[in-house]
Amino acid sequence: MSLSYQINIVDPLHSHLSPNLLSNLSVKEVPIPSPGPGSVLVRIRAASLNFRDLLCLADSPLYPTRTPPGLIPCSDGVGEIISAGPGSTWTDSIGDVVILLTNRDWVDGDVEVVTMENNLGSGTVNGTLTQYMVVQDPWIIRAPKNLSFEEAAALPGAAGTAMNVLQSISVGKETTVVTQGTGGVSCAVIQYASALGARVIATSSTDEKLRIAKKLGASELINYKTTPDWADEVLRLTHGKGADLVCDVGGSGTLEQSVKALRQGGTACLVGFLTTPTPVDILMPLIVQAKTLKGILVYSRAMLSRVVALTEEHDIHPYLGNVYTWENAPQAFEQMRQQNTVGKIAIKV
Structure with a gap:
């Protein structure tokens, strides 16, 4: 039995x-x-x-x-x-x-x-x-x-979904990726984006969590409790350009800032909805700056196979x-x- x-x-x-x-x-x-x-x-x-x-x-x-x-x-x-x-x-x-x-x-x-x-x-x-x-x-x-x-x-x-996020664009050494929080998917995005050579800006609620993000490969850190307008900080760190990719796990409560943090033509991947539902106004930035929202739904066998290969190649844990x-x-x-x-x-x- x-x-x-x-x-x-x-x-x-x-x-x-x-x-x-x-x-x-x-x-x-x-x-x-x-x-x-x-x-x-x-x-x-x-x-x-x-x-x-x-x-x-x-x-x-x-x-x-x-x-x-x-x-x-x-x-x-x-x-x-x-x-x-x-x-x-x-x-x-x-x-x-x-x-x-x-x-x-x-x-x-x-x-x-x-x-x-x-x-x-x-x-x-x-x-x-x-x-x-x-x-x-x-x-x-x-x-x-x-x-x-x-x-x-x-x-x-976590990592399968993270790979789905990262394959939304061509992630490499010239790419800036922003993550939210330090849950499973966000941590995996930090690790695998770093393995692919990207610059990762991690946001989280405490300095202790941000120290973990740093160990996982994040380049810059933003405490969104002490810096509630964290999108402005992303723009400052990127000299006004914005990020290529944002992994949004908060949903409507974080979406406006995620879109604001993007460069023209950038992509925000929607993975979760951890925040309280909130009305958002993002239509004009999406249109006039050609920004993209993409919903992320699980992962394919091919994506997880790529995760396994990178995990062994870079000894990711x-x-x-x-x-x-x-x-x-x-x-x-x-x-x-x-x-x-x-x-x-x-x-x-």
């Missing part, structure tokens, strides 16, 4: 901020599944949390799919191949450490093929907070050899804010709910 965390909605608030959110999470004993044709059985060794996992745990209306009873949460995970089904391409790879892909649609090319119903840990697709999982051959890739289980589990949602044991997994969700995490939260499985 195997153990899995499952979601059954008890809390009537359906809010990711509800203090009773953890009442929706419980552990169940389930049979160990067997791999069918073209699939493998993976012993999950670690999972990591993303903001969307909170939304799914709450069955929040902010997330586009509903959470059915018994859903296993979490979209990010890493494990070892235990056995392979008939015709599997991984038959000779027993024991290999692999990362599970969040979305089962997007191999490469246009995001048009992505359906949210096919994301792990949401809708009707069980996630990675389970000890054993059967996965189809195309939806795993080998993990970087330089990472621990917990570090590798932190890659997909995801920043783990905390690692929880299997028994303390609910506390990991509670830390995420409080929105005070630097980097990623991982869970040993």
